[in-house]
Amino acid sequence: MRCDIVSETCPGVGCLKAFNRRTVYFRDYDQNAEMIAFFTCGGCSGRRVHRLVKSLLKHRVDVIHLSSCMQMDNYPECPHIEEIKRTITNANIKLVMGTHH
């Protein structure tokens, strides 16, 4: 999951390359791991998160990564990150804080 604001200028190459190459926050996944979704929060205040998490549960998602851009100093600080994290963990989905940085 990534920041909707950042997605206006970022095509997500860093996240996708890191997954494809199994580097940084994806280094522990074996080659059988699949990325089944790549989406934004829907804009402040993370308005799509609850609905998308619900939808992902139907597809038996194991892990959600929050993109590095949601947590880095050189991007706008996400004022809703704690709520977004809670929505994911309350659904009993493993949360990893980061993708490629």
Ligand code: SF4
């Ligand atoms: S809620 Fe956070 S991650 Fe989503 S658009 Fe706003 S600042 Fe970005």
